[in-house]
Amino acid sequence: MTAPSPEPASSYDLVVFGSGAAGMAAALTAHHAGLTVAIFEKDTHFGGSTAISGGAIWIPDNPKMREAGMEDSREDALRYIAHEAGNRLKPDLVRAFLEAGPEMVTFMEANTELQFEHRAYSPDYHSDSPGAAMGGRVLDAKTYDGRELSAEFKRLKQPIKEFTVFGGMMLNRFDIGHFMKMTRSRASAVHAARLLARHLKDRTRYDRGARLVLGQAVAGRLAASVIRAGIPIFTEAALARLQVTDGRVTGAVLADGREVSARCGVVLATGGFPANRELRQQTMGHVAQGAAHYSMSPRPATGGAIAAARAIGAKFETSNKHAGFWAPVSLIPGPDGPRSFPHLFLDRAKPGVIAVTPSGHRFVSEAVSYHDFVSAMILHELKSAWLVADHRALRRYGLGAVRPFPAPFGRHVRSGYLKKGATLRDLAQQIQVPAEAIIETVRLFNQDAAAGEDTAFGKGSTAYQAYLGDPDNQPNPCLRPLDQGPYYAIQLFPGDIGTTMGLATDASGRVLTPEGRILPGLYACGNDMNSIMAGAYPGAGITLGPALTFGYIVGKSAADSAGNRGNS
Structure with a gap:
């Protein structure tokens, strides 16, 4: 696997800030459409909050469940989301997600290392609400062998320490069930022993296990695809400000002063603002009232990209029911x-x-x-x-x-x-x-x-x-x-696994002003984009599902824009 060049070029077709699921999905989609792309990551490692997440991906009516003979309808999913979001629902964004989500799954499986499997039984969180499903909508990335990343494995952000056992061995839901029963079930004991043997072998070469599951499998598979496509990922490369020429975003300035031009646009996918104390005070009522609050998101997610967009006139949505995806x-x-x-x-x-x-x-x-x-x-x-x-x-x-x-x-x-x-x-x-x-x-x-x-x-x-x-x-x-x-x-x-409030966009992921005007050349996805769930949390994977889907939408939108500009 070829490592990226040590220094960025002065110009690309598309510049992506953030190396989580949304950013890498946007980069891969745009690259497949023929654009030159580079990813810039503020952290020392790539993978973002995706790499430390549970890895669930919520995509209603997806092709994996269909292949297994399960049925779903986008109308039911829309009814469910509408019930959850209430009068904060943005129908155009939700419909775009429901339409493009299954397309994204097909695209990723055909063109990248990201391969999925569905959960046959995984009820939506409010399983007794109209439009809820009992299973099929939640996807997981298939287990991935981190050794396939070769030297780049060490650059992948590691999982939360407490979510591993025996010095860095990861377990998925299936594995956890076996480990909990290994003293009462021979089959479970055999399964646990096999995993432990594999882990011990990995530890002879690495400082942790190389069997990647959950969010590590999502991030690892996407990163392998990005690297094999020749898309560079530059770490410790934070966004300082956006460059605007004749009303269009044409590039960015990094924190170290370097300038990078973007002929077709800039994508913001840096993970929202969970580590920004000031914004937490402004948007989280319990924090403003003095409650301690702890985020599980990476510390570099301070909302710098949102601030850069607001500085050129972007709208920051604050009307969501909740400012975060909460977790005790x-x-x-x-x-x-x-x-x-x-x-x-x-x-x-x-x-x-x-x-x-x-x-x-x-x-x-x-x-x-x-x-x-x-x-x-x-x-x-x-x-x-x-x-x-x-x-x-x-x-x-x-x-x-x-x-x-x-x-x-x-x-x-x-x-x-x-x-x-x-x-x-x-x-x-x-x-x-x-x-x-x-x-x-x-x-x-x-x-x-x-x-x-x-x-x-x-x-x-x-x-x-x-x-x-x-x-x-x-x-x-x-x-x-x-x-x-x-x-x-x-x-x-009280704590969170990410923030919901973000930049207002249209159904193509283009960032909007408070007046609803498009800011040409600027896109947002992931938690930099305001959640299409409007602060509700209807099911497992409603962060990664929209993140991957709108990353895909944004990549296509940027490529379409490039074609239109070339024909103008």
Whole structure:
């Protein structure tokens, strides 16, 4: 695999800022149409937030589900998104996504290393809403061998440390299920042993595992395609400002002063503004009110591209229902300061687990999506909450960064990350929650759990919630009494996995002014583009799905613009 040239040329047809899914999709699509392209990345490694994501890609009515005999309709998907977005819906953008999404999948599979597989059963987050689907809409990138990247493997951004085991081995949902059952199932033990053997072999050559799954597979496959196409990726190359000539964006100036011309335009795909404290204060009400907030997005995502676009007259949308794609996080103590751990789907929905406020009361079904969980925290003005489990739940499912049996967990108790009490009263003292309140909360929950129905918040009452539970736990996969001490708790805070608010665009990804005028030569996709979900979060993959799709749309749009300009 050929490495990119060390220095950028002075001019390209298309210049892309950001090396996540959106930026690389735009670059590959434009390159396939005949444009010369270069990617500029602010970070020291390429892959962006895609590389540390769960890797789910939401594409309704996609060809992979169709090939498997599953049916879907774009009308149902539109109805579902409209129900989620409400009066903030932008029909033209959503229709463009629904039309181009399946095309993008076909294009990527035919022309790049990005190959997909569908999840036959993966309910939309609000599975009881009009237009929701029970499966097929969510795609994953097929597992990829990072060794195919050769010397470039070391430039791929690494996954979150806590999402790996045994020094950098990644696991997907299928693998996690086997590891959790490896002491109870021979088949699972064999699967885990094979993965471990492969990982040990990888570690003789690399500082982590080379079997790439989740977002690493998406980023790795796209990066391999980009590099093989001869598209250079320049890291540590931040955007300072955009160049405008006769009302058209014609290039950019990098932070080090270098200028790069763009004959057909500039694409902004740098990941939004999750690391921008000032913009978080302006757009996130709970942050403005003093709540601590922790983002799982890469630190270089400070909104510099959005600021550069606003400086030349672009509109920054602030009307979304939520400014971020929310996720509850816990803080793992460490010598260099705490590290954030996102509680996405592994623990909250499981039997024997509840969440309580600092006053000791439940406030939401613990099995709702991570976005809805934090939305409930914000609604109840909670600066933090406690995730509580009994000993059986902790050892069977784990809790946050605490691994299930047979992994030891004493270090997490000693560090203070995991609070432990022999009884609920002891635990209440540890987490400074009123003892009588939490004892009564657990009593009422246990009463419902024994009957299989959460009368307070409906935990496990929808297909999506049940999907995240334990299928071996019946009649409700999400309910079991907390009755086997000791008891444990981890403190949760509001956080995000990306921002939703971004630059206003038309259905072709062209950036707009506040008056709705197109800024010629300027495109946005990914989280630099305002989310087509308008701050809602309807299903797994609604960041990467639109990111890849609008990257594809933008690449085509830039190529079409180049053709039109050449014919004018």
